[in-house]
Amino acid sequence: MRKIFLSGLLFAVILGSGYFFAQNFFSPKVAEAESGLVKYNGKIQHIFVHSLIIYPEKAQSDTDNATGYRDNMITVKQFETIIQELYDNNFILINSQSLYSFNANGKIKQNTLYLPKGKRPLILSLDDLSYYPYMKNGGFANKLVLDNGIVKTEVITPEGKKTITNDGDAVPIVDEFVKEHPDFSQDGAKGIIALTGFQGILGYRTQLKNAQGDVERASVLPVVDALKKTGWIFASHSFTHNQVFLRETISTAELAKDISKWKAQVESLVGPTNIFVGPFGEVFKEGDSRRQQLIDAGFNVFYGVGLDGYFKFFSDHFVMNRIDIDGYRLTHNPKTLFRMFGISMK
Ligand SMILES: [Zn+2]
Numbered sequence: 001m002r003k004i005f006l007s008g009l010l011f012a013v014i015l016g017s018g019y020f021f022a023q024n025f026f027s028p029k030v031a032e033a034e035s036g037l038v039k040y041n042g043k044i045q046h047i048f049v050h051s052l053i054i055y056p057e058k059a060q061s062d063t064d065n066a067t068g069y070r071d072n073m074i075t076v077k078q079f080e081t082i083i084q085e086l087y088d089n090n091f092i093l094i095n096s097q098s099l100y101s102f103n104a105n106g107k108i109k110q111n112t113l114y115l116p117k118g119k120r121p122l123i124l125s126l127d128d129l130s131y132y133p134y135m136k137n138g139g140f141a142n143k144l145v146l147d148n149g150i151v152k153t154e155v156i157t158p159e160g161k162k163t164i165t166n167d168g169d170a171v172p173i174v175d176e177f178v179k180e181h182p183d184f185s186q187d188g189a190k191g192i193i194a195l196t197g198f199q200g201i202l203g204y205r206t207q208l209k210n211a212q213g214d215v216e217r218a219s220v221l222p223v224v225d226a227l228k229k230t231g232w233i234f235a236s237h238s239f240t241h242n243q244v245f246l247r248e249t250i251s252t253a254e255l256a257k258d259i260s261k262w263k264a265q266v267e268s269l270v271g272p273t274n275i276f277v278g279p280f281g282e283v284f285k286e287g288d289s290r291r292q293q294l295i296d297a298g299f300n301v302f303y304g305v306g307l308d309g310y311f312k313f314f315s316d317h318f319v320m321n322r323i324d325i326d327g328y329r330l331t332h333n334p335k336t337l338f339r340m341f342g343i344s345m346k
Contacts, residue, residue: 037114044099044113044311045091045340046123046303046322048194048277051131051140052076052169055158058139069138071328076167082325082343083177087184089342092119093174095189096275097233099318100301106316108300115186124191125277125303125322126170127237131203141168143203144223151175151226154203175230190231192303194277197239197266207265217269224270235275236262236299246280255290259297274300281305283319291317307336 050073053059059069074082092115101109115121131143141153145164153168166172171193178185200206204220206213224234239262244250250258267273276283276299283302284291291302295317304310306321323329329337330345337343 035114036116038117040113040115040121042120043309044121044123046125046320047325048125048127048322049074049079049170049325050127051129051135052079053139054141054155054168055139058137058158062138065134065138072326074326074330076173078330078345079170080173081345083173085343086122086341087181090118090120091122091341092116092183093124093185093189093191094121095187096123096192106300108313108316108318110313116183124174125194125235126191127194127277128196128241129193129202130196130199132199144171146222146226149226151223151230171227171232185231188231192235192275192277193227193232194235194237195266195270196237196241196279197262198241201266201269206269220269234270234273235277236266236273237277238262238279239266241279245278245282248282250290252290252293255293259294272298274298275303276301277303278305307333
């Protein structure tokens with residue numbers, strides 16, 4: 001990010017232009033003629049999922065959490081069906097960072113999007129990819145691991161056997177799908193991985209202060225690196241995901257502490273990011289000093305939650321709502337999901 005920005009500055013100076021367009025610094029006509037891409041003016045969709053349920057019967061039998069799993073998650077089977085439907089309906093995964101450019105003064109500008117003819121842009125994000133300890137008996141994967149350099153899922157079967165699979169969560173499923181259908185992704189883009197830090201990341205207990213913490217932190221780095229090389233980008237999902245975000249009562253001091261913990265314990269592993277994926281969809285209202293606090297800390301792209309299609313560029317930041325693809329939406333808004341995405345779940 002920082003590197004791109006710096007080289008962008010150089011280009012901007014050389015070209016004498018205020019903005020550097022990482023994707024489209026050549027003229028639009030050249031872009032269309034030489035690349036076969038066309039200017040896209042329609043709606044840009046953004047969906048997100050949580051970790052996928054591999055064993056639904058385990059999720060249902062985990063009585064403490066079964067309701068949460070039912071409302072907030074979907075199964076591997078459902079996700080595989082949805083991905084196929086999105087592809088069949090001409091969606092293409094795009095890099096969310098191609099939507100905007102920042103100039104040297106931190107002013108943001110919306111970029112023109114160029115897509116293969118007939119394609120509809122889709123941003124995918126994955127929230128809470130931590131494999132929280134409470135999910136241990138819920139029928140989810142255990143962690144993301146590398147298998148011959150490829151990111152896969154470590155899964156404990158109901159019989160207690162540890163296996164490595166390529167369909168235990170969204171990351172390997174999307175990777176595999178794009179491998180089979182390269183036209184489902186623009187330039188290899190996959191999605192945004194939104195991480196908290198209070199229970200570590202990606203199934204590694206990187207928050208631990210002891211020697212085990214050192215092992216976990218060292219072990220996750222190659223996985224992070226492999227994800228970055230395969231089209232995934234990282235975002236902050238707050239460090240704590242505390243209920244004070246949901247209630248919107250978080251104080252300036254608490255937010256400052258949350259930000260500094262995320263930077264110390266998560267940014268130190270995944271690298272800097274300007275993306276803040278609001279916990280519980282909380283991105284604070286326009287003019288709220290806490291949004292400004294996040295901007296001052298380097299987060300100037302905000303993703304909330306909502307069916308309303310909220311998409312707004314401010315002078316120095318950008319806010320977009322995302323649609324949760326989960327049990328709640330599939331049950332309560334099937335017609336909306338069909339109309340917007342062709343998701344029918346038949
Ligand atoms: Zn979350």
